[in-house]
Amino acid sequence: MKLPDRYGKYGVFGGRFAPETLIPALEELERGYKSISKDKSFREELSYLLSEYAGRPTPLYLAENFSKVIGCKVYLKREDLAFTGAHKINNTLGQVLLAKKMGKKRIIAETGAGQHGVATATASALFGMECCVYMGEVDCERQKLNVYRMKLLGSDVISVKSGSRTLKDAINEAMRDWIANFAYTHYVIGSVVGPHPYPQIVRDFQSVIGVETKRQILKKEKRLPDYLIACVGGGSNSIGLFYPFYKNKGVRFIGVEAGGKGINTSKNAATLCRGDKGALHGSFSYILQDRYGQINQTHSVSAGLDYPGVGPEHAFYKETGRAEYTYATDNDALDGFHILSETEGIIPALESAHAIGWVIKNRKQFKKDDIVVVCLSGRGDKDVAEVASIEGVL
Amino acid sequence: MNKIDEKFKKLKGKGEKALIAYFTAGLPSTKGTVEIIRKAEKSGVDIVEIGIPFSDPIADGPIIQYASHISLEKGTNTDTVFEICRELGKSINIPYLLMTYYNPVYRYGIEKFSKRCAQTGVSGIIIPDLPFEESKDVREALKKQNVYLINLLTPFTPEKRAKKIIKASSGFIYFITSAGVTGPREKFSKEMWDKLKIVQEISSIPVASGFGISDAEQVKRLREYVDGVIIGSFFVKKIIDGKIEELWKEIREIKKALVGEN
Numbered sequence A: 001m002k003l004p005d006r007y008g009k010y011g012v013f014g015g016r017f018a019p020e021t022l023i024p025a026l027e028e029l030e031r032g033y034k035s036i037s038k039d040k041s042f043r044e045e046l047s048y049l050l051s052e053y054a055g056r057p058t059p060l061y062l063a064e065n066f067s068k069v070i071g072c073k074v075y076l077k078r079e080d081l082a083f084t085g086a087h088k089i090n091n092t093l094g095q096v097l098l099a100k101k102m103g104k105k106r107i108i109a110e111t112g113a114g115q116h117g118v119a120t121a122t123a124s125a126l127f128g129m130e131c132c133v134y135m136g137e138v139d140c141e142r143q144k145l146n147v148y149r150m151k152l153l154g155s156d157v158i159s160v161k162s163g164s165r166t167l168k169d170a171i172n173e174a175m176r177d178w179i180a181n182f183a184y185t186h187y188v189i190g191s192v193v194g195p196h197p198y199p200q201i202v203r204d205f206q207s208v209i210g211v212e213t214k215r216q217i218l219k220k221e222k223r224l225p226d227y228l229i230a231c232v233g234g235g236s237n238s239i240g241l242f243y244p245f246y247k248n249k250g251v252r253f254i255g256v257e258a259g260g261k262g263i264n265t266s267k268n269a270a271t272l273c274r275g276d277k278g279a280l281h282g283s284f285s286y287i288l289q290d291r292y293g294q295i296n297q298t299h300s301v302s303a304g305l306d307y308p309g310v311g312p313e314h315a316f317y318k319e320t321g322r323a324e325y326t327y328a329t330d331n332d333a334l335d336g337f338h339i340l341s342e343t344e345g346i347i348p349a350l351e352s353a354h355a356i357g358w359v360i361k362n363r364k365q366f367k368k369d370d371i372v373v374v375c376l377s378g379r380g381d382k383d384v385a386e387v388a389s390i391e392g393v394l
Numbered sequence B: 001m002n003k004i005d006e007k008f009k010k011l012k013g014k015g016e017k018a019l020i021a022y023f024t025a026g027l028p029s030t031k032g033t034v035e036i037i038r039k040a041e042k043s044g045v046d047i048v049e050i051g052i053p054f055s056d057p058i059a060d061g062p063i064i065q066y067a068s069h070i071s072l073e074k075g076t077n078t079d080t081v082f083e084i085c086r087e088l089g090k091s092i093n094i095p096y097l098l099m100t101y102y103n104p105v106y107r108y109g110i111e112k113f114s115k116r117c118a119q120t121g122v123s124g125i126i127i128p129d130l131p132f133e134e135s136k137d138v139r140e141a142l143k144k145q146n147v148y149l150i151n152l153l154t155p156f157t158p159e160k161r162a163k164k165i166i167k168a169s170s171g172f173i174y175f176i177t178s179a180g181v182t183g184p185r186e187k188f189s190k191e192m193w194d195k196l197k198i199v200q201e202i203s204s205i206p207v208a209s210g211f212g213i214s215d216a217e218q219v220k221r222l223r224e225y226v227d228g229v230i231i232g233s234f235f236v237k238k239i240i241d242g243k244i245e246e247l248w249k250e251i252r253e254i255k256k257a258l259v260g261e262n
């Protein structure tokens, strides 16, 4: 079976729940992507940039000290070492290059914490494209330095004052801009969400994570891992790691969502654990919503996971049992943040710290001979001030 | 016969074009919405669209976003909107439609939503984020209840696609006059005029234009090429600003422009 099918569906999920105005733009993107992504010169240019500019392949590091804490071998896929400090650059280099080949003049993006915004601003600077990033007013306040970073890179940052003034509203506003300006503008979505073909495009560009991991683990261990574990916000670093192993049924996928203050409170962002089916931002998937279908406000200590939706391919993996979805609370993530820093000297992004924290909390379920790969999706420098303030240090 | 068909037929007989007005439900209050719509009918509105507010209205500009936000804060939900519809059924004669996004409809239950529409006298629904390809379930459920799903076309819809959509449409075609979200605008583009003429030519049902219309001058320019105009943000703004008297005056003036010079 091909994922997605020709209608952009992953089982019943995905599709194209977008205004009529965007349909021709999405069709143009689908056609452009289909032909350009097959093109040899495109692939060569992207692969050159991923290695020479973004520093790929990223290491698959055997975290020996951390492994002792867990009781089995734990490898970290070091996306924190990719340029700009997270996996986001894999997608933005691909999409901005695609936009350029499609003749678009202007780039727009949404951002929550600012990681995707910075990665888009970076790629836009590299390709000499005008760039405008939408960011919720609340997030602009929480992540002032990232706002400045984007401006340094030559991008405009628009503070979004509608709705909850966070990531979901930034996406709404970016979509409104795209609806008005698609003729010369490409919208770089930051995760495997949105109307078809976005979930596919982002997955394909992020699959470099899993493709490298497979090659690296086979070289080091002569066998495939038992577990792949990654945090899930919209779901791009996790799908990027999982997808190349889709057919390797012996490899278990575990997606860790943001449990916030607990999944029995209203303060979480655990969409697959606690949400229901519905359509948001262009695709049919799981969402956190009330009984009338209004979208809930979410909470997570990490801005990158603070989102009420999730990519449709994850909904499909959940429905078919291919992957398991679970959660780590704010506190679990903070434990992960500290323990990895102390044992390995690696400060993880708070998003990635959810995957680490879950592994620590559930270490008893692993057998001594298990091989576990955790996606360390980003580095934690951006979160140091936030954690210090939560802990009353600053 | 669906009331929308009746209405267009009657207007055609008189040589008039339809004034279709959008109001966000629950603004200024549930009761207030009913009163505004009653008065809107008396001032010359031919068809009303009642917006069920949605938390994430991606096809709407700042005015309707704000209106939706306020209305949700006041506690408006799908059931209170159906209550409004039931009240209207007792007190107005013009057809009324619902406008909302796909998720509230899906979540309510597509079958149940369609039945409630029929029970409360709703003649049609507009769902701006439900393109033709995804609309089969909704279309079929509504059809059983004789409620119309109104399809949207834009200046950028290719002709072949427009033909396919028109063929499956009922009530009227909602022709979006500009790229972008709802909200007043100054000018119409050349693409819009070209495509509007094509759509009007191939459509066997009435064509009404909306998005960005805000004054009688624009309406006069459109009049000859459409069967109706749809005005939302411009009216909603008057309600938000508490300028209700101006609302009636604008409605009368715009309706006058749609009746024509004679």
Ligand SMILES: Cc1ncc(COP(=O)(O)O)c(C=O)c1O
Binding pocket: A086, A087, A112, A113, A115, A116, A190, A191, A192, A231, A232, A233, A234, A235, A236, A237, A238, A303, A304, A305, A349, A351, A352, A377, A378, A379
């Ligand atoms: C470091 C890092 N990891 C993970 C995420 C979550 O996104 P996704 O689930 O798409 O990987 C983000 C989002 O901002 C991030 O910055």
